Amino acid sequence: MVTKIGLDLGYANITVSDASLEVGREPSIAIIDKNTRRIISVGRDALSAENAAEGILVRPFKNGILYSAEFTKEIIREALKVINTSENIRAVVGVPDEFNSKQESELASMVWEEGVNECFFVKRAVAGLIGAGYAPTISAVSVNVGAAKTEIAIIYQGTIIYSATADVGGEDFDEAVQRYILEQGELNISLIDSKAIKEGIGAVWDGRCADPITITGTLALTGNKIKMSVSSEDILGVFEKPLFELLDAVANGVKRIPIDYVEEIFANGIVLTGGGAKLFGLDKMMSKVLGVSVTMANNPEDCVARGLSLVNTFLPIKMRNNGKNITTQLSKYYKSNNKK
Numbered sequence: 001m002v003t004k005i006g007l008d009l010g011y012a013n014i015t016v017s018d019a020s021l022e023v024g025r026e027p028s029i030a031i032i033d034k035n036t037r038r039i040i041s042v043g044r045d046a047l048s049a050e051n052a053a054e055g056i057l058v059r060p061f062k063n064g065i066l067y068s069a070e071f072t073k074e075i076i077r078e079a080l081k082v083i084n085t086s087e088n089i090r091a092v093v094g095v096p097d098e099f100n101s102k103q104e105s106e107l108a109s110m111v112w113e114e115g116v117n118e119c120f121f122v123k124r125a126v127a128g129l130i131g132a133g134y135a136p137t138i139s140a141v142s143v144n145v146g147a148a149k150t151e152i153a154i155i156y157q158g159t160i161i162y163s164a165t166a167d168v169g170g171e172d173f174d175e176a177v178q179r180y181i182l183e184q185g186e187l188n189i190s191l192i193d194s195k196a197i198k199e200g201i202g203a204v205w206d207g208r209c210a211d212p213i214t215i216t217g218t219l220a221l222t223g224n225k226i227k228m229s230v231s232s233e234d235i236l237g238v239f240e241k242p243l244f245e246l247l248d249a250v251a252n253g254v255k256r257i258p259i260d261y262v263e264e265i266f267a268n269g270i271v272l273t274g275g276g277a278k279l280f281g282l283d284k285m286m287s288k289v290l291g292v293s294v295t296m297a298n299n300p301e302d303c304v305a306r307g308l309s310l311v312n313t314f315l316p317i318k319m320r321n322n323g324k325n326i327t328t329q330l331s332k333y334y335k336s337n338n339k340k
């Protein structure tokens with residue numbers, strides 16, 4: 001027997017989905033010693049403040065590209081523990097549209113070294129839509145808002161006809177909160193705290209009914225710890241810059257849709273996936289500004305991994321690394337099973 005998994009290697013999280021679409025997640029960070037550069041801890045353990053204080057925090061993936069083979073393998077090893085299987089593992093790994101075959105083989109060899117017996121690659125933009133519940137023959141605009149990047153793909157009948165990666169993601173929104181707190185209260189707070197504020201009360205659209213949060217920061221001048229209260233309304237405007245960049249990148253893709261395809265693609269509109277898509281009101285704001293319907297996927301942060309796992313489940317054994325063929329095969333499956 002073979003255990004089939006979907007593996008999404010993100011800047012903030014590695015997400016693994018098994019064939020039942022159960023999802024496990026491990027933060028994709030490592031802490032390395034300041035002096036020796038050896039790894040102190042990886043994943044969840046590395047998130048703890050004590051570890052972070054001792055060393056330098058590194059993130060091995062940005063836009064799916066590897067910074068360091070050593071950290072990458074450690075983190076993949078941590079993530080695969082979630083699977084807990086003695087069977088052979090076959091992974092379908094998500095890659096950006098622009099990933100080349102050299103990058104694929106580098107990644108494949110790391111995944112192999114960590115115990116995966118077979119590995120295939122599928123474009124994350126397509127996987128995100130499949131994981132969101134759409135058939136692989138879909139025509140739609142796939143927008144995956146990650147922590148570091150936003151991947152935009154225009155997909156016509158299952159084929160990517162335009163793709164772009166914008167240098168904006170959830171972390172830029174965290175930094176906007178951090179800057180605001182420094183400007184308003186002259187308080188320094190960590191990116192971990194500003195991320196929690198964004199997720200807890202952040203909004204880019206009116207109407208988030210969340211209680212204000214009291215945060216503790218370090219006064220920039222004296223170093224004293226003091227408290228400050230922040231509400232959704234207080235920080236509503238602080239996301240303007242990253243929000244504009246994100247909307248601009250999506251608009252750039254949307255306006256390139258060939259006229260003959262517009263009707264079919266706009267029928268499904270924009271499908272939002274990725275954890276960054278959960279920012280309150282992002283879907284409404286995008287729809288209002290771009291004039292296109294926007295659907296936020298359920299559990300958007302899980303969609304890519306689940307889509308990869310679904311691809312894996314229906315992947316013919318002999319198939320090799322060719323996303324297009326996989327899409328074709330999947331379409332056959334969906335058609336024969338009367339999926340939408």
Ligand SMILES: Nc1ncnc2c1ncn2[C@@H]1O[C@H](COP(=O)(O)OP(=O)(O)OP(=O)(O)O)[C@@H](O)[C@H]1O
Nearest residue numbers: 010011012013146147148149170274275276278279
């Ligand atoms: N409720 C929420 N509100 C706003 N943002 C959220 C929420 N939940 C998660 N996020 C953001 O989602 C981001 C992580 O999403 P995800 O796991 O899809 O990223 P990633 O795949 O690791 O990154 P990338 O795709 O850029 O490599 C973080 O920036 C996090 O703050």
Ligand SMILES: [Mg+2]
Nearest residue numbers: 010011146274
């Ligand atoms: Mg991602």
